Amino acid sequence: MLNLSPEQKKSADLFAKANDAFFDDDYDEALSLFTELVTLEPKNAEFVLKRCQVYQKLNKLDLALKDGEQALALLEQGSRSLLARAHLQLGIILHRLGQYPSAQIHLEQSQELNPQEKTLVTWLRKNQEVLPKITETFVTPVAVAPPAPAPVKATRYEWFQNDTFITIEVFIKNVKSDAVDIRFFDNALPTGSDYTLELEPLAHKISPKESSFKILSTKIEIKLKKEMIGIMWGTLEGEDQIVAMTSSTPTTTTKKSKDWNALSRELDDEAKPEGEQALNSLFQQIYKDADPDTQRAMMKSFVESNGTCLSTNWNEIGTKKTEVKPPEGMIAKKYE
Structure with a gap:
């Protein structure tokens, strides 16, 4: 627990509210709150x-x-x-x-x-x-034409997911196919037409070759194939925690979730995490710097053991199911 002065606590509360507004696409509110913060601490x-x-x-x-x-x-x-x-x-x-x-x-x-x-x-x-x-x-001694007007940002869209795909529905009516240019990259989804939807960077990597889109009369439907199947995205773009999908995990969302871990890091860049926060930070750092086999081993062991075991050895963990190993003095209980 951080010991904050009243001034620091006020700034921290404002910062959290400002980030909430930003992640909810309420940019006018976010601007007002961040301006207040800049006024407090220029x-x-x-x-x-x-x-x-x-x-x-x-x-x-x-x-x-x-x-x-x-x-x-x-x-x-x-x-x-x-x-x-x-x-x-x-x-x-x-x-x-x-x-x-x-x-x-x-x-x-x-x-x-x-x-x-x-x-x-x-x-x-x-x-x-x-x-x-x-x-x-x-x-070249020729006249240069002024740049074309910038595309209008397509802000009305919804997204949902299952264990394999992220589906984005962009609500634009009667769009012609030759006016749409959607390119898939492993961590970005830039679009080009009379409207634009820039999602950079995506919260997690996707498989570009297995992603697709189709144009309907009332919307454009984009399907992104998850590189890590079975992982729930907490947000569509930006930094995100790694969360395994379970039977109790919701599989759809129509609003960007908050990345509470990112918010806590931004409150105090120099603060050292403790307890469970330190453990989560260590897990994320190891995962971020690991090679693909190590990442697969970590996710497989963590998901199969319900968070009680973490292995980085794919040769060992890849051929068998990881058992649940609760801490000493505790028992594993399955919730219905």
Whole structure:
């Protein structure tokens, strides 16, 4: 349990409410709360950076750019992870503003600071695709047409899941097939048409070759094949905990769930977890850095043993079912 002063507790409560609003797509409320936090702690780079993200969602790119630059200035002596996020946000903003060479510089700096950032691969690819076109405008003496209007963001969608697929229903009527461009990547789902739905990064990896979409009269239905079958996604994009689906686990949702683990980490980046939180953090860190066989062994042993056993040896665990091994003095009980 963290011992917080009244001021710290107020900031923590506001931060949790602001993140709730952000995850619920209530960006106006999120903006109001993050602005209050920035007013309370104007030198807190984390608060400024989060407001920068909200401005991006609201398509207020000039204000997002201002916050991104302010966060970067505050982080000159800050942590590498936050510094990497600030460069990433600036790279995305500058790309959306059409300032591709400047965007490339920030994206590469973010990659240097944190090469494991999942979103970087997609944005570097997007930015590099347009960089050659920019070079041509300097050497060819022809008039350059102004950029086409940005697509309208398709905000009305729902998603649900079973143990194998994530299904996303985007509610747009009478869309022609030649106006839809959906590409599947292992951690992203960028779309292109008169409307756009950017899901980057996805909460977990998918199998692009086994994912698909179809266009109906009232909606576009997108099916994403889960790379790890049997794992429930707590959220559609961003960071998420790994949770095994059981008979009591709901299999559908129409609203983005909160990532409470991410919120607790963001409240105090320097705080050391204790007890069960420390155990969960250790599990996630081991899983994140492990090779595919080790990840399979961890998930198989954890799910089959109902959380009482964790193995990293696939050669040992892959050929047999893991038994439930409750702690000494306790018994395993199956709930109906």
